[in-house]
Amino acid sequence: MLIELQNIDKYYPVGREKLQVLHGVNLQIEQGEFVGIMGPSGSGKSTLVNILGFLDSKYEGKYLFEGHSVSGLSDSELSHMRNRTVGFVFQDFHLIDAATVFENVQMPLLYAGIPSKKTAGAVAQALERVGIGDKSKQRPNQLSGGQKQRVAIARALINQPRFIIADEPTGAMDTKTSASIMEILSDLNKNEQVTVVMVTHDPTLLKYCTHQIKVVDGVVQKGTLKP
Amino acid sequence: MLLRAALQSLWNNKRRTILTMLGIVIGIASVIAIISIGKGFQRETVSSLTSSESDKMSVAAYFIPDNMNQSNRSEAFSPKNLADIKRIDGVDSVSTQQSTQTYYTVNIKVDDAVISSTADLLDGSEQQKILVAGSDIDRADNAGKKKVVIIRQNTAEKMYGSAQNAIGKGIDVNGIKFYIKGVVPASSMQMISFNMNFEKDVLIPKATYQQYFEKNKKQALTEITVFVKPNYSVKAVSDDLVEYLNKNGNSRQMGTYGVLDMSQMMQAIGSVINGLTYFISAIAGISLLIAGVGVMNMMYISVSERTKEIGIRRAMGATKGSIQSQFLLEGVLVTFSGGMIGYLFGILVASLIAKLLPFGIYIDIPTTIMTIVVSILIGVVFSVMPAKAAAKKDVIDILR
Numbered sequence: 350m351l352i353e354l355q356n357i358d359k360y361y362p363v364g365r366e367k368l369q370v371l372h373g374v375n376l377q378i379e380q381g382e383f384v385g386i387m388g389p390s391g392s393g394k395s396t397l398v399n400i401l402g403f404l405d406s407k408y409e410g411k412y413l414f415e416g417h418s419v420s421g422l423s424d425s426e427l428s429h430m431r432n433r434t435v436g437f438v439f440q441d442f443h444l445i446d447a448a449t450v451f452e453n454v455q456m457p458l459l460y461a462g463i464p465s466k467k468t469a470g471a472v473a474q475a476l477e478r479v480g481i482g483d484k485s486k487q488r489p490n491q492l493s494g495g496q497k498q499r500v501a502i503a504r505a506l507i508n509q510p511r512f513i514i515a516d517e518p519t520g521a522m523d524t525k526t527s528a529s530i531m532e533i534l535s536d537l538n539k540n541e542q543v544t545v546v547m548v549t550h551d552p553t554l555l556k557y558c559t560h561q562i563k564v565v566d567g568v569v570q571k572g573t574l575k576p
Numbered sequence: 577m578l579l580r581a582a583l584q585s586l587w588n589n590k591r592r593t594i595l596t597m598l599g600i601v602i603g604i605a606s607v608i609a610i611i612s613i614g615k616g617f618q619r620e621t622v623s624s625l626t627s628s629e630s631d632k633m634s635v636a637a638y639f640i641p642d643n644m645n646q647s648n649r650s651e652a653f654s655p656k657n658l659a660d661i662k663r664i665d666g667v668d669s670v671s672t673q674q675s676t677q678t679y680y681t682v683n684i685k686v687d688d689a690v691i692s693s694t695a696d697l698l699d700g701s702e703q704q705k706i707l708v709a710g711s712d713i714d715r716a717d718n719a720g721k722k723k724v725v726i727i728r729q730n731t732a733e734k735m736y737g738s739a740q741n742a743i744g745k746g747i748d749v750n751g752i753k754f755y756i757k758g759v760v761p762a763s764s765m766q767m768i769s770f771n772m773n774f775e776k777d778v779l780i781p782k783a784t785y786q787q788y789f790e791k792n793k794k795q796a797l798t799e800i801t802v803f804v805k806p807n808y809s810v811k812a813v814s815d816d817l818v819e820y821l822n823k824n825g826n827s828r829q830m831g832t833y834g835v836l837d838m839s840q841m842m843q844a845i846g847s848v849i850n851g852l853t854y855f856i857s858a859i860a861g862i863s864l865l866i867a868g869v870g871v872m873n874m875m876y877i878s879v880s881e882r883t884k885e886i887g888i889r890r891a892m893g894a895t896k897g898s899i900q901s902q903f904l905l906e907g908v909l910v911t912f913s914g915g916m917i918g919y920l921f922g923i924l925v926a927s928l929i930a931k932l933l934p935f936g937i938y939i940d941i942p943t944t945i946m947t948i949v950v951s952i953l954i955g956v957v958f959s960v961m962p963a964k965a966a967a968k969k970d971v972i973d974i975l976r
Contacts, residue, residue, distance in 0.1 A: 404891060404971050425895040432893020443888045443975065447588045460893040504892070
């Protein structure tokens, strides 16, 4: 079992009141799954993936990652967890514009403590893997949306994480670009057994997924999709 | 890696970085310029006050008579005294060098008034002077110790109506009757006394002056300089010296002996100049403080502008510590490089100023180290809070 959530409750303070966004979430994700998270805006999808990606640690309940509880880990321990086990792909890419493509992809390796000199091969390989091996010296603002997202995927892959969290990765793209990005994620999932957790609004993308999670008003339901 | 990230973000905001750095540059440059000039002045002062045998410590011993009129009557330091002083433990040598008199004065009587006038002593070998009347003092006058004098035209006119009339007439110099041999124009006095910068009122043959006015006046030795051997305490030697002189000094019945420890005086003067230098530097240092606030301001702006970057880095696995170090390093880089530029600039300014001054500048290692430490310190002090603010940002809020 890669991920297991047990009775997760999440509250946001709204003024003096507490707004409950997640209600007793129980969820299991196995290695190698491609999970699509669907649900209306404000249903708690993003909150859920923030908890899954070790970005949010202020919740009640238990989060077991590979059988070990990550609830109650310190901030720097969680930082290491993020660095080693998870790769993020965001809707608006979240690349550092001041740095080159190479430097953006290289960053997680550096935070993992790998000397800059020894990263060139891995970075080149990751860029090649997403089909933009020739763009390493360019800056993100010189690239198209699809290319930026490829950079983000390369960055997410670089540390060989246990799973990738993709938060509406194709949200801002036309169908053609969207399809090419999805192909990359799907290919990673099928051929390299990379676990992918993807938040999306678009039901057509579910064809790439093996499992579906529906989040409605903070209640989570997981179902299997036909392969 | 942190260094590269820091350099990159500074480079991306070149103008802001340079402007912030400018504050540090000006601050450090003014402090360095003041200190280097101040130290140069201090060294100049101390070295000009110490004698030619500068590597040896010296003590000046002097005699103060109880009655001032007796001062010339006897010798304060007899040859026996000097020989004894040389045998005092720790004394290297004794110098009896007298200060040479650089100008002479005589009293001339103009009508009924006695006027104290400066005199130039000639031996007849000098360049010819422009005379209004009469003739110049020649070698014969000097050799014969003749009582002849050249006076100024205005004096001659006052006494005898005109310059021509004054020639061959008498004038009372220090109570002795001299003959006026020549008259020089009042305005040309500057020219004839080319070896002295100030105007002389009268010109007298050197030998004549020595014959009549210096004959009975034996230069009394009132001060000696005692050089102390290395590794001997100047204080101990001067104590021995005073004790000996007040027991055995030639003039002990007529006054008291004392010492003037030059090295102590030098130290006192040196420390006063030093204190003054540091005081002015401290005032200049206030500009550093203001520059530091500028750095802080820049860092806060930088942190808020780069909130997204902080969030991305945190999501990629950067700990709070590494975010904090990144911003801290940025601040320190600005102040450190600003400090180094300021240091060089300060030396440049100081050496330009020193071209107009009679002494050179002086930079010592402690000042250099101080510059480095201060500039780094400013960077740390004024970047810690913005860096902490950067590290404290909530990742989820940023990435939402």
